[in-house]
Amino acid sequence: DAEITQSPRHKITETGRQVTLACHQTWNHNNMFWYRQDLGHGLRLIHYSYGVQDTNKGEVSDGYSVSRSNTEDLPLTLESAASSQTSVYFCASSEKTGVNEKLFFGSGTQLSVL
Amino acid sequence: GESVGLHLPTLSVQEGDNSIINCAYSNSASDYFIWYKQESGKGPQFIIDIRSNMDKRQGQRVTVLLNKTVKHLSLQIAATQPGDSAVYFCAENMGSGAGSYQLTFGKGTKLSVIP
Numbered sequence: 001d002a003e004i005t006q007s008p009r010h011k012i013t014e015t016g017r018q019v020t021l022a023c024h025q026t027w028n029h030n031n032m033f034w035y036r037q038d039l040g041h042g043l044r045l046i047h048y049s050y051g052v053q054d055t056n057k058g059e060v061s062d063g064y065s066v067s068r069s070n071t072e073d074l075p076l077t078l079e080s081a082a083s084s085q086t087s088v089y090f091c092a093s094s095e096k097t098g099v100n101e102k103l104f105f106g107s108g109t110q111l112s113v114l
Numbered sequence: 115g116e117s118v119g120l121h122l123p124t125l126s127v128q129e130g131d132n133s134i135i136n137c138a139y140s141n142s143a144s145d146y147f148i149w150y151k152q153e154s155g156k157g158p159q160f161i162i163d164i165r166s167n168m169d170k171r172q173g174q175r176v177t178v179l180l181n182k183t184v185k186h187l188s189l190q191i192a193a194t195q196p197g198d199s200a201v202y203f204c205a206e207n208m209g210s211g212a213g214s215y216q217l218t219f220g221k222g223t224k225l226s227v228i229p
Contacts, residue, residue: 040122040221041221042203042205042218042219042220042221042222043158043203043205043219044219045216045217048216058216059216090157090158100207100215100216100217101146101148101163101207101217102148102160102163103158103160103217104160105150105157105158105159106157107156107157108155108156108157
């Protein structure tokens with residue numbers, strides 16, 4: 001079955017380190033998204049991509065970057081991890097290119113920055 | 115019920131009863147709405163969506179109602195089961211065609227099913 005997978009499921013890192021979270025989907029969706037989820041907030045968009053070589057900043061993009069070299073993967077990089085980036089990160093994808101509907105989410109990565 | 119932007123409310127329902135989870139949205143120009151279920155430690159799971167040209171849409175044991183006059187969305191779950199215990203949240207999109215805005219997510223309502 002097609003799916004979207006995230007790795008690792010849990011990550012502990014230190015302030016200032018570079019961290020990369022992986023996201024891989026097998027639906028062949030052009031749209032891919034990264035969100036963070038924190039207590040007291042709804043899901044907040046970090047970055048998104050509508051296709052290979054396309055990346056766009058979301059609501060809370062500072063300190064994060066993404067690259068899209070193929071359809072299946074959208075890795076999220078924290079250039080220099082900060083304690084404020086401790087959160088649960090969700091990757092998502094959707095079918096209709098450029099249309100922001102019916103996102104399918106991965107299981108999430110719990111990131112702790114100490 | 116919840117509002118896109120409010121503190122997380124909770125709802126306790128007896129097993130077998132119907133559940134109604136509410137969501138107030140803020141943007142009258144929003145034309146697409148979606149409900150997600152999130153169980154503890156898991157990613158959000160799509161339940162049902164609805165466009166603004168509809169008032170009601172039904173799925174398996176779930177119904178979404180849209181009242182554009184008062185900017186209100188509700189999710190009804192029939193014959194609530196223990197497996198329905200989760201956080202439910204809605205999202206809205208203003209102009210969901212190509213080049214559209216991103217989904218705006220609410221914080222959610224926690225549903226607890228009493229056996």
